[in-house]
Structures are given as structure tokens and as C-alpha cells.
Amino acid sequence: MDSSSEYSLHHPKWHRHRTPIFWWVKRWVYICFIGREMTSVAVAYCAVLLTMVYRALQSGPEAYAALMSLLSHPAIIVLHVFALLAVLYHSITWFNLSPKAMVFRLGRWRVPDLMISGGNYAAWLLISGVIAWAYATG
Amino acid sequence: MPTNITLEVLRYMPEDGGAPVFQEYEVPLRSDWVVLDALNHVKDHIDGTLSYRWSCRMGVCGSCGMMVNGEPTLTCAAFLESFAPGPIRVEPLAHFPVIRDLVVEGSDFMTKLKDVKPWVIRKEEKPLSEGEYRQTPEELADFKQYSMCINCMLCYSACPVYGLEPGFTGPAALALAQRYNLDNRDQGNEERMELLSNDEGIWSCTMVGECSEVCPKGVDPAGAIQRYKLAGAADWWKSLITRKSK
Numbered sequence: 001m002d003s004s005s006e007y008s009l010h011h012p013k014w015h016r017h018r019t020p021i022f023w024w025v026k027r028w029v030y031i032c033f034i035g036r037e038m039t040s041v042a043v044a045y046c047a048v049l050l051t052m053v054y055r056a057l058q059s060g061p062e063a064y065a066a067l068m069s070l071l072s073h074p075a076i077i078v079l080h081v082f083a084l085l086a087v088l089y090h091s092i093t094w095f096n097l098s099p100k101a102m103v104f105r106l107g108r109w110r111v112p113d114l115m116i117s118g119g120n121y122a123a124w125l126l127i128s129g130v131i132a133w134a135y136a137t138g
Numbered sequence: 139m140p141t142n143i144t145l146e147v148l149r150y151m152p153e154d155g156g157a158p159v160f161q162e163y164e165v166p167l168r169s170d171w172v173v174l175d176a177l178n179h180v181k182d183h184i185d186g187t188l189s190y191r192w193s194c195r196m197g198v199c200g201s202c203g204m205m206v207n208g209e210p211t212l213t214c215a216a217f218l219e220s221f222a223p224g225p226i227r228v229e230p231l232a233h234f235p236v237i238r239d240l241v242v243e244g245s246d247f248m249t250k251l252k253d254v255k256p257w258v259i260r261k262e263e264k265p266l267s268e269g270e271y272r273q274t275p276e277e278l279a280d281f282k283q284y285s286m287c288i289n290c291m292l293c294y295s296a297c298p299v300y301g302l303e304p305g306f307t308g309p310a311a312l313a314l315a316q317r318y319n320l321d322n323r324d325q326g327n328e329e330r331m332e333l334l335s336n337d338e339g340i341w342s343c344t345m346v347g348e349c350s351e352v353c354p355k356g357v358d359p360a361g362a363i364q365r366y367k368l369a370g371a372a373d374w375w376k377s378l379i380t381r382k383s384k
Contacts, residue, residue, distance in 0.1 A: 024298065027208075097347075100360060
């Protein structure tokens, strides 16, 4: 039976409430969730940007210099500051959620959630440190 | 301290043919009363036509779930005093069709629950003479929290994905599937994975996480689904590698 059915004594008509488009503005947790989802756009943008830098490097010094000149425009710098904040928010919420999906056991001992997210943060810092060191010394 | 509190209850009477409307009731604000007691007071002393479900009054049967001030809540565990001075808005569970007043139609959940095969599946039963299937406390701890589900459907009301895509298998059914997958006596993992690794299964979940927040029994369906996704992805890679190596 569906909601279009007419009321009768033993088959009453159900009421169905349609979820509105702006369902997510009603509660703070839903706004945070949509914010987290939206930061995926910034993650995708960073991936595209990385590919563009890689292609410019492959094409030679002139192409690389042209791209760097474009990226040094103040509007692009402002955009990249927002992209960085969005990617940081995305990464932090991702790492905080990682213990939900990962369960590790060492023998009978279950690795605590804090150690799983902590391990992710440690790996993140280590890789970022190695890249920063390679950039500074290269 | 006020002696009364107002309940704003959403009434839906299909025989009238109209849309649901809120009706106000003044009830005594007693420190030992929960929202369910207030509804029972309305039913017994003010308006006998009010319809709602309840049974055990102690957070076990899962019948009295409603939206209280917009939050999916077991009304037998929500003290009136925590909402003082009120008013308290009581509505039927979100995302389910309403039959009358606060009574929702939950057979969609019941069908989905049955579909995930929430029972121990054995490929081969061992003979009784070999004794029982033994389990260590650690093996029990792996799935015990998922077995605490009381099928109250609060998690479905908290899940916006279920509200937008009613085909989604949903939090409680997926958590119960995981309860049996993690049980070392069960061998039905592959059977359930085939069923649940489709678009309306685990991959519909966008990890809002509210299902775990509203659960009155501390079950973590969001976690169960993410673990399921990880297992599903691992299975896919495994099948890809074995196909290539053949």
C-alpha cells in the first residue's frame, strides 16, 4: 500500500514527510557533516593543481615559470589559503574517524582508538617533515 | 519550579483527510516522570484518542521511540525535568510513514533486517557429539556491542541518507549483519557481502555518524559500516588479484 491510497477503515492512508533540500541547516552536526563533504572539492582541486605542476615541470623551465607566475597572483593565493584550511579540516576529521574503520589486534590486545588515529597523525607529520626537509635542502 | 509542562504533540488522523497538526496538552511536571509517562497521562486523563506505541517502559523493547524536540529519543528514558520549562515537542520518528499520531509504519526496516540474514550461518554443521562451538571472551567482545541493538529504529530517524534514499539498508540492519560477520561461529560473511556491497548497502553510507550518537544502547552502527566498507574493499582487491593470477 502506498501514500496515494484512500482512507478506509482497515487500510488507513499513511502520511509521508518529504525530506527538504535544506535538511542539513537544522542541526549543527549536520552542518559540520556537509562542511566535511564540501571540503572534498578542495581535495580534488589540490590533486588537479599537483598534476598541473607536474606537467609544467615535464614541459620545461618556461612552462614552469609561467605557471608559478599565474599561481603568485593575490587572488590565487587567497584561494589557496582557503583550500589549505579546507584540506586540513578534511584530513583532521578523516584521521579522527579512522579508528571507526580500523580494528587492529596484537595477539589478544586490541590497539586503542587513540593509538590508531595517533599513528595516522604521526605518519602525516613524518611525511610532511621529509617533504619540507627535501625542499629546504634541495 | 513550575508545576506543569506543555507537550506539543503532532496529531495525524487519516480519517479526517487533513495534514498533521500540533495539539497542546498541559501535564504535571513530576521529577520521576519521563515523556512516556506524560503521554500515558494524556491518554488516561485528557485525550483518549492519542495513539502511540510503548511496552516495557525500561529501554528494552524499543517500541517508544519518537522525535522529542527534534531528536530521535526513547521516550521512556527522557525525563520531563530535562526539558523544563518546556514546551516539549513530540513527533513521530522521522523518515517513516505515519499511520496515526505518533505511530509509524516500520515494516520497511523489518524487511531489511531479515534481508541481511541476522542469524548464524554455517556451511557445515558439526555433529552434536563434537560439542558446542566455543568462544573466548575476546571473540565475544568483538561483536557483543552490536548484539545490544533493540530495533528501536532511532538510528534510521537520525540518518539523513535513509531520509533521502529510502532504499538504503540502513544503520541497524548493517550493524546486525556485522554482528554475525564478526562472530567466529558464523560462516555467512560472503553471502552477506554479496547482498550488502551494492549501492543501497554499505556504499550508500556517507558517515554522518548520528546513528551512533542517538543509539540508546551504545551500539556503533557507523563504525560497523566503515569496518564493513574496509572488508568490502579488501575483498574486491583480493578478487582482482586472484582473477589476474589465474
